[in-house]
Amino acid sequence: MIRVSVVGAKGRMGSHVVEAVNGAADMQLALALDAGDDLTAITPDNTDVVVEFTVPSVSLGNVLALVRQGVDVVVGTTGWADEKLDQVRAALDGAPRESQTVFIAPNFAISAVLADHFAKVAAPYFESAEVIELHHPTKVDAPSGTAIHTAQAIGEARRAAGLGEMPDATQTDGGSRGQVVDGVHVHAVRLRGLNAHEEVLFGNAGEQLVIRADSFDRISFMPGVLLAARKVASGAYPGLTVGLDHFLDL
Amino acid sequence: MIRVSVVGAKGRMGSHVVEAVNGAADMQLALALDAGDDLTAITPDNTDVVVEFTVPSVSLGNVLALVRQGVDVVVGTTGWADEKLDQVRAALDGAPRESQTVFIAPNFAISAVLADHFAKVAAPYFESAEVIELHHPTKVDAPSGTAIHTAQAIGEARRAAGLGEMPDATQTDGGSRGQVVDGVHVHAVRLRGLNAHEEVLFGNAGEQLVIRADSFDRISFMPGVLLAARKVASGAYPGLTVGLDHFLDL
Amino acid sequence: MIRVSVVGAKGRMGSHVVEAVNGAADMQLALALDAGDDLTAITPDNTDVVVEFTVPSVSLGNVLALVRQGVDVVVGTTGWADEKLDQVRAALDGAPRESQTVFIAPNFAISAVLADHFAKVAAPYFESAEVIELHHPTKVDAPSGTAIHTAQAIGEARRAAGLGEMPDATQTDGGSRGQVVDGVHVHAVRLRGLNAHEEVLFGNAGEQLVIRADSFDRISFMPGVLLAARKVASGAYPGLTVGLDHFLDL
Amino acid sequence: MIRVSVVGAKGRMGSHVVEAVNGAADMQLALALDAGDDLTAITPDNTDVVVEFTVPSVSLGNVLALVRQGVDVVVGTTGWADEKLDQVRAALDGAPRESQTVFIAPNFAISAVLADHFAKVAAPYFESAEVIELHHPTKVDAPSGTAIHTAQAIGEARRAAGLGEMPDATQTDGGSRGQVVDGVHVHAVRLRGLNAHEEVLFGNAGEQLVIRADSFDRISFMPGVLLAARKVASGAYPGLTVGLDHFLDL
Incomplete structure (x- = not known):
């Protein structure tokens, strides 16, 4: 079972993710956090993959924090300029766990x-x-x-x-x-x-x-989100990957 | 049998009209004229309806001449400004036969x-x-x-x-x-x-x-052309009619 | 303002109707009833048109009762065989108000x-x-x-x-x-x-x-439902009408 | 310049191929043969690639003969069962020129x-x-x-x-x-x-x-035919290849 935590769990997309994770036979919902909740509760002890769907103004901070806490992250929030991606790469270089993973997709459909x-x-x-x-x-x-x-x-x-x-x-x-x-x-x-x-x-x-x-x-994004969570949890994609096409057999 | 003459019979559209008339069980081809041929050969004695597909620069002249010769006309040539239509109406007012008909369509599809x-x-x-x-x-x-x-x-x-x-x-x-x-x-x-x-x-x-x-x-225009020829030959639409929608049961 | 009551107000369709009526500038929601509620509460004093979206097994009974209570009805429930329609016509013949109306549509889209x-x-x-x-x-x-x-x-x-x-x-x-x-x-x-x-x-x-x-x-049915309510409320369609096409300018 | 001969040059497809070859800047038409013409006229001296569009009953014989004469062939005729393909492979094994090529496509669109x-x-x-x-x-x-x-x-x-x-x-x-x-x-x-x-x-x-x-x-097949002729003429596909997908960068 892949243990999935959701950040932004009460948002338009996040609430669908919670539902999709609950409906997936190979996943179980770990923590469902929203604005105001303490992100440090998410650790490798309780979570394999975090799905982050918030807003551009807080997403970078969330991802950097989660990387430092040693968990892998699937990011659905938009607004990732090159400079932000560089910060994620830097965080991954100094990540606590071996081959930690961040995956960002501008489109999960x-x-x-x-x-x-x-x-x-x-x-x-x-x-x-x-x-x-x-x-x-x-x-x-x-x-x-x-x-x-x-x-x-x-x-x-x-x-x-x-x-x-x-x-x-x-x-x-x-x-x-x-x-x-x-x-x-x-x-x-x-x-x-x-x-x-x-x-x-x-x-x-x-x-x-x-x-x-x-x-x-927007429920159409869920198969892509679950696919990404599975790929990230597999450990086969260490580092930063951008774009769902990397996870499709094209 | 509706006797149909074609003016512009060697043109892109006219040649299709000749073929379509030859293929219609209720029609027979009367005269097939093209540039240089003598339009006065077309008379009520040999023709019920003329189909005119030429070019805007000669079409008005053709139509006026044909009306004066006492035949009904279906016009597929484009470029009919209001002023030209008025000339056709005037010609119809002085036409030799009772309830003579001109039908013009910007689109026969x-x-x-x-x-x-x-x-x-x-x-x-x-x-x-x-x-x-x-x-x-x-x-x-x-x-x-x-x-x-x-x-x-x-x-x-x-x-x-x-x-x-x-x-x-x-x-x-x-x-x-x-x-x-x-x-x-x-x-x-x-x-x-x-x-x-x-x-x-x-x-x-x-x-x-x-x-x-x-x-x-452009063969797609032929059912519309044949329909128009039949409606005009029926005598039910004396004067000038513009637009194929008038001949459809809408 | 057209006063609209909804029967089946908690159902999949009925709940959308309640929302649509509340959102229409020319309508106001009168009564919103569901299974178990007393239909006799709906009278000409409080309601101009009833919208009935229930299930085939109870719809006929609802419509007959509402006609007897003197209100006009728009019916969205399906399953109207000819024999049922005859019962509605008979009820309309003996209806308390002049030119009472029932409208039934198999499809409101x-x-x-x-x-x-x-x-x-x-x-x-x-x-x-x-x-x-x-x-x-x-x-x-x-x-x-x-x-x-x-x-x-x-x-x-x-x-x-x-x-x-x-x-x-x-x-x-x-x-x-x-x-x-x-x-x-x-x-x-x-x-x-x-x-x-x-x-x-x-x-x-x-x-x-x-x-x-x-x-x-199914929200796509709402413009059709509101259109029907307006047409019925206009009083221009006394008796039984079946099919939304009668209310469109075709 | 790729010298292309056409077998079945007067057929529905072949006549389009003749036209397409004449219109291609990098090709020139060598021989255009049809039923009754002598296939032995086609040799490596005058032809780089033959395009064969005939009928199933004669196509196998044509292809085998052309292979023996030392020319490469693009085949558009349909009806190639496995047993026929085996005969083509055998002919290619004993072909006079090094790396001779036959390409067969069930669909050139x-x-x-x-x-x-x-x-x-x-x-x-x-x-x-x-x-x-x-x-x-x-x-x-x-x-x-x-x-x-x-x-x-x-x-x-x-x-x-x-x-x-x-x-x-x-x-x-x-x-x-x-x-x-x-x-x-x-x-x-x-x-x-x-x-x-x-x-x-x-x-x-x-x-x-x-x-x-x-x-x-059927003119839609021509880009595929020309593409195949170019790929075959390149010498990069010795032996038998079936299916245009092999020539696309997929």
């Missing part, structure tokens, strides 16, 4: 991570590629970070394959052609009823390949 | 015409609506005229229903939110392999309605 | 009701039509009642238009061609993560029309 | 080959998976060989990952749940206007991944 990977693999083989992301209308930024990341991955793969610019005879577009990210047109739709969706379209003469990832609910 | 109609009907019942059009990358204008028309129809239907602005918390979008036509966001995708496609998305809390029209090939 | 209607309108214009419904894997029946209804509507519209059988050269299919309902192939997908979705595909040479309705969550 | 590969990679990460294939209504077999292959790949990947049966509470389905291939439900749609399309749906609680390959036209 397996479908989104796979879509991103597939887009990168497919990109060299198509003349055209565009990205459409669709979200709920209360999202304040457009396009989504995921869509920008996908577009950059496509752009990079095209350059590496020696592909030139995509065909496009458009002379006037009134803004309808979207934002160009690394040579790839990105379109953002905002629609009541949707949650978080991405569609990548690839085209050659006579054919199209479409890769679409739909996240209908 | 039944799926596109239905999609446009359905979008207008659905619009009052949804908080959000956006339009995505997708075309081959050699198209010079974006968004398509069809997409603009659909967006305007949605905008109008929303106003008539007393709906306000759509929910949209976007603060920065880098152009990814597309062009706003009458309050409706319109996105244009250009992809090798595609031909002409339109997708209209409607959303309410917890639900989505998607209407999509795909034209893979 | 506006997108599904519109999709069904659009399918019926489009059917006469296409050679081919098929229906794909997609649901969560805990659904016990396949295909969905909605998909069967849509297929029947398409079959009927084709017959009325004099269309023959659809083109299909299939010689062996191992069951992959799905169930044939009134000449229309119906396919049922069961996929974890989905809720209730229907896609209707229409095809002619060179073109396709796709109509898709997605219900991600 | 890059989008379809990628979709198949992606389905296999994604399969271990999802509770549910189903396959929908959609084709023109003149196809005599259902489901398509590609769909069966995809379903088998998914079934195999699920077993290898230790996944059990997919969740499915269906009690009665009237045939709507399609054909079960290796535990995976496969649905076949036949619709006028479509050509060859495959959609693979994967689902977990709260999320969906959709991979869709559309072949609108």
